[in-house]
Amino acid sequence: MxxxxxxxxxxxxxxxxxxxxxxxGTKLYIAGKIPGAYHASIGQEATIVGACMALRNxxxxxxxxxxxxxxxxxxxxxKALMAELMGKETGICKGRGGSMHLADKSVGIIGESAIVxxxxxxxxxxxxxxxxxxxxxxxxxxxxxxxxNQGTFHESLNMASLWKLPVIYVCENNGYAITTSVARSxxxxxxxxxxxSYGMTGVQIDGQDVRAVYETTDKAVQRARSGxxxxxxxxKTYRFDEHQVGLFIExxxxxxxxxxxxxxxRRDPIVLYRQVLLADGISEGELATIEAEVLKTVSEAIxxxxxxxxxxxxxxxxxxxxxxxxxAEQRATGSR
Amino acid sequence: MSAAIEKAxxxxxxxxxxxxxxxxxxIEELERDERVILMGENMEIYGGGKxxxxxxxxxxxxxxxxxxxxxxxxxxxxxxxxRPIVDLTIASFMYLASDPIINQxxxxxxxxxxxxxxxxxxxxxxYYGAALAAQHSDRPYPMFMNVPGLKILCPSxxxxxxxxxxxxxxxxxxxxxxxxxxxxxxxxxxxxDPDYLVPIGKADVKLRGSxxxxxxxxxxxxxxxxxxxxxxxxxxSIEVIDPRTLKPxxxxxxxxxxxxxxxxxxxxxxxxxxxxSAEIAAIVCEEAFDxxxxxxxxxxxxxxxxxxxxxxxxxxxPTKAQLAAAVRRLx
Numbered sequence: 001m002x003x004x005x006x007x008x009x010x011x012x013x014x015x016x017x018x019x020x021x022x023x024x025g026t027k028l029y030i031a032g033k034i035p036g037a038y039h040a041s042i043g044q045e046a047t048i049v050g051a052c053m054a055l056r057n058x059x060x061x062x063x064x065x066x067x068x069x070x071x072x073x074x075x076x077x078x079k080a081l082m083a084e085l086m087g088k089e090t091g092i093c094k095g096r097g098g099s100m101h102l103a104d105k106s107v108g109i110i111g112e113s114a115i116v117x118x119x120x121x122x123x124x125x126x127x128x129x130x131x132x133x134x135x136x137x138x139x140x141x142x143x144x145x146x147x148x149n150q151g152t153f154h155e156s157l158n159m160a161s162l163w164k165l166p167v168i169y170v171c172e173n174n175g176y177a178i179t180t181s182v183a184r185s186x187x188x189x190x191x192x193x194x195x196x197s198y199g200m201t202g203v204q205i206d207g208q209d210v211r212a213v214y215e216t217t218d219k220a221v222q223r224a225r226s227g228x229x230x231x232x233x234x235x236k237t238y239r240f241d242e243h244q245v246g247l248f249i250e251x252x253x254x255x256x257x258x259x260x261x262x263x264x265x266r267r268d269p270i271v272l273y274r275q276v277l278l279a280d281g282i283s284e285g286e287l288a289t290i291e292a293e294v295l296k297t298v299s300e301a302i303x304x305x306x307x308x309x310x311x312x313x314x315x316x317x318x319x320x321x322x323x324x325x326x327x328a329e330q331r332a333t334g335s336r
Numbered sequence: 337m338s339a340a341i342e343k344a345x346x347x348x349x350x351x352x353x354x355x356x357x358x359x360x361x362x363i364e365e366l367e368r369d370e371r372v373i374l375m376g377e378n379m380e381i382y383g384g385g386k387x388x389x390x391x392x393x394x395x396x397x398x399x400x401x402x403x404x405x406x407x408x409x410x411x412x413x414x415x416x417x418x419r420p421i422v423d424l425t426i427a428s429f430m431y432l433a434s435d436p437i438i439n440q441x442x443x444x445x446x447x448x449x450x451x452x453x454x455x456x457x458x459x460x461x462x463y464y465g466a467a468l469a470a471q472h473s474d475r476p477y478p479m480f481m482n483v484p485g486l487k488i489l490c491p492s493x494x495x496x497x498x499x500x501x502x503x504x505x506x507x508x509x510x511x512x513x514x515x516x517x518x519x520x521x522x523x524x525x526x527x528x529d530p531d532y533l534v535p536i537g538k539a540d541v542k543l544r545g546s547x548x549x550x551x552x553x554x555x556x557x558x559x560x561x562x563x564x565x566x567x568x569x570x571x572x573s574i575e576v577i578d579p580r581t582l583k584p585x586x587x588x589x590x591x592x593x594x595x596x597x598x599x600x601x602x603x604x605x606x607x608x609x610x611x612x613s614a615e616i617a618a619i620v621c622e623e624a625f626d627x628x629x630x631x632x633x634x635x636x637x638x639x640x641x642x643x644x645x646x647x648x649x650x651x652x653x654p655t656k657a658q659l660a661a662a663v664r665r666l667x
Contacts (some may be wrong), residue, residue, distance in 0.1 A: 060416050094449030105451035110415045115439045121405040122440060125412020132373060132394050133417055155405030162400070319450040320485055322508035325537070325584045 001218060002211075003053065005282065011053055011210055012277060013290050015045040015270050018069045020298045021078060025068065025085060028302070029245050034085045036098050041069030043240035044172055046269030048073040050213025051140060051170045051233070054221045060108050060126035060139040062119030064172075065100040066239075067112035070142055074107040078301035088308035095311045096319060116177075117143060117150030120169070124156040127165035127230070138166040138224040140217075146177025148191050157232065161198040164229035168220045171232070172207065174239040179254040195232040207235030208269040211276065238263040349495075349525040357494035357526050358515065359386055361501040362421060364530045366391055369419065372505055375399055375410050376423030403432035407458070411441045411510075414456040419505055424460040427514065428474045433458065441510040442485035457504045461515040462554070464605060464642055465653060473642035475554075475606040477514045481583050481615065487511040487536055488583040492519055492557035495526045496580055499534030507536060514582075516605075518555035539586035541593070545575035548663050549593040552576060553604035553612055556635075556654065560603055563659045572663060582612050590616060591624045598629035599666040605653050608636045630666045635659060 003011060022040040029038040041048060044066075052073035055061065063070035071081055071092070081102050084091030091097070092104050100114040110126065113119040123141030130137040147153060148171060160167045171191050175182055182189050195202025201223075205212045213235055220231035240263065242248045277287060317324065352360065365372050366387065375397040380388050388396050399406040403424060410420040424433050441454045464473040477488055487509055491497045497515065504511035542557065543564050552560035557578055564574040575593050579585055594600050600620060602613035613634045620632060635654035643649050 060412075062412075092449065093447060093451070096449050097447045101447050103448050103451065105448065110412070110452055111440065111444055111448065113440070115435065118408070118436070118439055121408020121436060122412035122415070124405070125409035125414075126416045127412075128397070128409055129413040129416040129418050132413070137416075139412075139416075152405050152408065155400075155402035156409070158400060159402065159405065159409060319446045319448075321487075322445070322453060 003214060007053065008277060008280065008282065009286065009290060011049055011214070012273060012287070013294060014049045014052070014073055014075065015210065015273060016291060016294045017078065017297065018045045018048065018072045019270055020294050021072060021082070021301070022068060024298055024302060025082070026241070026245050028085075033306070034099065035087055038099055038245040039066040039243065040241045040245065041066055043263065043269070044069060044174060044207070044237045046210035046273065047170070047172050047207035047213055047235040047237045048142070050210040051142070051168070051217045051235075053214050054217035055108070055138070055140055057108055059137050060110050060123065061142070062110060062123040062139075063103075063112040063142045064116070064119065064144060064147070065112070065114040066144070067100055067102040070112060071102050071104040071107060071109055074104070074109060076104040076107045078297055079304040080104070082301040082305040083308045086305045086308070087310060088305055089311045089315075090304070090308040094319060117147040117152040119143060120147065120150070120152045120156045123169075124160050124165060124167055127160060127167035128163065130166055131163070136225045138168060138221055140168045140170060142170050142172055144177065145171060145173040145175065145182050145191060146180070146185070148194065149185060157195070157198045157200060157230070160230040161200045164227065166224035166227075167230040168217060168224060169230065169232045170217065171234045172237055173234050174237050176239070176243070176254065178243045181254070190234070192232060192234040200230055200232055202232040202234070204234045204236065207237030208267045208272060210269060210273050238267060240264055348528045350528050351523055352494055352526050353520065354494045354497055354522045355520040357498040358501060360526070361498040363387055363390060365502055365505040366395060368530065369505075371417060371419045373397060373413070373418055373420050374423065375406060375420055377401060377425060379423070403429050404435060407433035408436035408440060410456055411436055411454055414454045415444070415452045419455045421457045421459060421505065424458060426472050427460040427462045427476055428471055430458070430460050430476055430480075437480070437486070437510065437512070438483050442483050445509070446485060453508050454510050455508045456510050457501070458510070458512045459515065460513070461517050463517045465518065465649060467644060467646050467649060469644040470641035475514070475637070477512070477582055478606050478611040480512055481612060482610075485510070486583060487581065488514070489536065489580065490514045490516070490554045490582050491534070491580045492516070492552070492554055492578050494522065494524050496534050496540065496578070498526050499532055500536065500580060503533045503536050506533070511536070514554065516554035518558065522558070534580065537581045537584045537586055539577055539579045539581070539589035541575065541589065542578050543574065543576040545573040545597070547573045547597055548599040548601060548666055549575045549577060549590070549597045550601045550603060550659070550663075551590060551613070551616060552578060553582070553606070556603045556605055559654070559656050559659060563656050563663070567660060567663060572667065574663065579612070585612075585616065585619075587616070587619050587623070591620065594620055594624050595627045598627055600628065600632045601635065601659070601662050601666065602632065603635040603654055603659055605637055607639055608634065609639055611636055633662045633666065635662060
């Protein structure tokens, strides 16, 4: 079912939110306001948002170390996400997760795993849970082309197919596991084809075309909700920035400047979707309003994060267990 | 600590083996709470047979040989409303399951700032002394003790294993249960009350004494009680403590005992380096050094793999003679 006008605008809004959030976040990271590592999702917005738009809030989702786009794609509030990046108490994970782990349970995300392939069994378990509880919830799992070579991919897809679990496996194939290309690491370079060996439907799509991603995911979701089991979707996308901000190594390029430029100028998913929306009769004025709104939302998120306090040192042990273990802190500090 | 309470009114008891107590605990929890499911290999045919007949297929999941991922599947199910008991069978298979246990189950509550909880039980059994060689003979609980966010159980009696497994199922955090197969045939009285629980994090004094404190883990408990019985005939009074929970450790009970006896022996069948005895000894030195009349002694498996040949394997695990000699050395 194609998206109606308001959902089309929401799709554009979420894609643009990811782009602006990441652009501003990168600047803040370089300025030293965001600690740790920073893996931007710029270039991959269509795959993320197209898949998320096919889900409900009560559908579970898992993601990856490139984690900022997933909650934004699923509709999360930006303030707590930016505060988390800055390690603040108001962060979505109370400053315990950071850039690689921006999970927001309120929109269904149960974890963003920086262990490559780690989220695949978890999403499969969410599908098993939905089946046991007799609900029509589905789960969706984002992972990269590199994760396909982990054992968890093989084991999990086998189980999901065996029990017809309501799981949608979405591979964000950006062509490179950090610097190692698919050609240099996959015996079968078509990731979608791997589905055949599990008796599962596998589809390869243009991950820069948000409509194709949405429509394919929507069909997979409908199949899963009606008890017809899992689907593997390989969305061919592209990462515009380096694996991680600041990781560029000048003299050993693993991809050419021409290749990057070609994607940025001709395959930018936001530019492509803007053209589609104009052709569908949405006006420049309407789009400009969304663009201004997004800028404002991102600025407000940054202000909120900067004004927030860092976590109280007394809260170090909070959230470790459901019930506090009183001795632990005293033993660690030798104050007992 | 855990919300579990040890019920004083658990009057009615029945004699059963450690293994039957394990099965009974699972049956009771499956009947009590429809969110509880079992996951494991060959569930239909082996050990869980009695359980399989009672519940439908949505409660008992027979797993393919995919320990890493079915452990992760259990974690995903736990986060989204179920309370799985994942049976990894042989303890050496815990290494395959260790990535999702450590990187996901133990960390997700903390890393999400409490947004998710992972109420799940990981069971495994420790075979050793059975000529199965090193890949089927491990006692790996010390490795997991080094992981924040986990709770670790290693009880030694049928009633304790029943009450602790039931507490583990009702707990909101990931709990690992290490079962010592040497204890499986052991029979004793077990309360029949379906709400009989043993609290997580509470040690039990199995025998009162005044001369030496012996802390024994898992299968070493039988040996400790036998030696205490033998030496009591010579007038030597040994206090035997079972921590039951290895993480969090109930150091209060152990230190109270050491304050009384001034002598401490630790006995377990895990390898010597950085095992639970090492941790207990370190804390006693930090917090109760003044109470000690003699050095702390540790009896455990040496830093060598468990060999296949029974002639060699018998050299690896502490014996009653070694424990008796250790007691005499301290007196």
